Amino acid sequence: MPRVMVVPVGGAETVRRLLEEFNVSLRGRRVFIKVNAVDFRKGCYTSPEAIGAAVDAAYELGASEVLVMENSTQGNFTRLVFRVTGIADVLKRKGAKPIYLDEERSVRVKVGELQVKLPKVVYKSLIEDRDGFYLNMPKLKTHDMTKVTLSLKNQLGFLYHDDRRIHHSRFELHKLIADLYSLIKPDFVIVDGRHATVHGHYPLEKMLDRYIVPMGVYIAGDDALAVDTIAARILGYDVSEVEHLKLADEKHKVSGRIEVIGDISRFNRRYPHKHIGVYPEGVKIVKGKERACEEGCVDNTLMVLEMLHVDYGGRGEFSIVFGKGLDKKELENLKPPVLIVGPCAVEEAGDFLKKRYRKVVEVPYCNDLAAVLTALMKFMKLKATQLVPIPATSLIAEWIKAKLHGSTAHTPPLF
Numbered sequence: 001m002p003r004v005m006v007v008p009v010g011g012a013e014t015v016r017r018l019l020e021e022f023n024v025s026l027r028g029r030r031v032f033i034k035v036n037a038v039d040f041r042k043g044c045y046t047s048p049e050a051i052g053a054a055v056d057a058a059y060e061l062g063a064s065e066v067l068v069m070e071n072s073t074q075g076n077f078t079r080l081v082f083r084v085t086g087i088a089d090v091l092k093r094k095g096a097k098p099i100y101l102d103e104e105r106s107v108r109v110k111v112g113e114l115q116v117k118l119p120k121v122v123y124k125s126l127i128e129d130r131d132g133f134y135l136n137m138p139k140l141k142t143h144d145m146t147k148v149t150l151s152l153k154n155q156l157g158f159l160y161h162d163d164r165r166i167h168h169s170r171f172e173l174h175k176l177i178a179d180l181y182s183l184i185k186p187d188f189v190i191v192d193g194r195h196a197t198v199h200g201h202y203p204l205e206k207m208l209d210r211y212i213v214p215m216g217v218y219i220a221g222d223d224a225l226a227v228d229t230i231a232a233r234i235l236g237y238d239v240s241e242v243e244h245l246k247l248a249d250e251k252h253k254v255s256g257r258i259e260v261i262g263d264i265s266r267f268n269r270r271y272p273h274k275h276i277g278v279y280p281e282g283v284k285i286v287k288g289k290e291r292a293c294e295e296g297c298v299d300n301t302l303m304v305l306e307m308l309h310v311d312y313g314g315r316g317e318f319s320i321v322f323g324k325g326l327d328k329k330e331l332e333n334l335k336p337p338v339l340i341v342g343p344c345a346v347e348e349a350g351d352f353l354k355k356r357y358r359k360v361v362e363v364p365y366c367n368d369l370a371a372v373l374t375a376l377m378k379f380m381k382l383k384a385t386q387l388v389p390i391p392a393t394s395l396i397a398e399w400i401k402a403k404l405h406g407s408t409a410h411t412p413p414l415f
Contacts, residue, residue, distance in 0.1 A: 002258050007217065007220070016060055026058055031058040033067070035138075036138045037087060038073040040081045043212050045139060051090055052094055055068070063133070067098075067132075069098075069099035069122075071409075074368065075373040105120045136190075138191055139192045147241060155184060182248075185224060186224045190220045193217040198212075198213055198271040199272050225252055226258045237270070276306070283305065290323065297367065300369055308382060314381070321349060332356070336360075371410075374412040
């Protein structure tokens with residue numbers, strides 16, 4: 001029977017006790033820690049305190065080397081996120097090595113029915129040879145497209161941006177996450193539940209009090225699906241409601257036989273997973289009647305629109321078109337410029353809209369955040385340097401370092 005421990009947040013001693021409770025031996029081993037650092041926005045990432053505690057605990061238990069890895073979301077690059085969040089400073093102080101997965105060489109791997117690229121270091125150490133100890137440390141968050149994002153969803157960060165923009169749709173995303181879990185299973189999971197991030201995974205910093213909920217717990221165990229099941233329950237969601245957990249559970253059959261160590265009775269709320277939806281008044285949004293995937297073209301686009309408007313004052317009059325089965329009359333009365341997002345809308349309406357309106361931007365992928373961010377910043381008269389809380393010279397320096405080290409991250413132009 002899988003065990004899941006829910007304990008008060010603490011430092012290295014707490015993390016060490018959790019590992020020892022499950023008889024984890026790290027002596028002489030390399031420890032790979034996969035954190036959640038999709039973005040540098042507050043509430044988006046595993047806390048540097050939790051990461052530092054895990055690094056200390058690993059060394060105390062005899063690890064030969066600790067490596068902390070991530071590949072940030074599209075529109076960003078990992079080296080920058082580690083710098084801005086303070087994760088890079090913590091790793092330097094603790095003697096751990098950062099692995100920016102967007103800068104790593106790749107190998108092509110079959111995941112379920114899909115062929116995708118994975119970082120060679122991940123494939124060699126965590127799949128082929130399995131010589132590394134793999135600790136997965138997600139942040140406790142709800143998610144617009146998957147209801148929750150925990151250790152199984154955290155593994156989507158192993159994919160490069162090229163593959164994410166293609167497979168991030170209703171028809172592939174959930175199965176891809178479940179199939180990744182069948183391919184790569186963490187040796188141990190610690191969910192950083194200092195706070196829960198709700199209303200989706202992309203908090204508005206000017207409304208942060210609506211997104212951040214104090215929890216004060218670590219949720220841990222050596223069965224990732226069991227840990228995610230309990231963490232989802234703490235957020236108010238059953239496995240049957242979270243498609244990727246449901247798919248994984250149908251194969252691995254964990255949810256009905258978990259022993260929970262620790263009192264979770266105080267967690268009795270269902271936290272919202274959808275973003276709040278504060279958009280500029282001048283934007284017209286048109287969705288197809290047959291198809292407009294929340295997991296694909298729709299939700300990330302609208303979250304970026306909301307973030308640029310609320311946190312950076314972005315405004316403007318323009319239109320965004322999604323999906324299939326579009327109303328011809330609506331398309332004839334858009335506010336230009338027009339952003340068409342997703343292959344369905346581009347295929348159905350792209351030619352018509354380019355003939356009718358002078359300025360049309362097409363994004364022909366299910367979820368190409370960098371391209372969407374680039375277009376929306378242009379429409380709203382914003383620059384990338386306004387979105388990053390470090391001097392422009394430092395941003396440029398980090399970008400140059402990333403490119404020199406081979407980063408394949410998709411990012412908007414810096415100016």
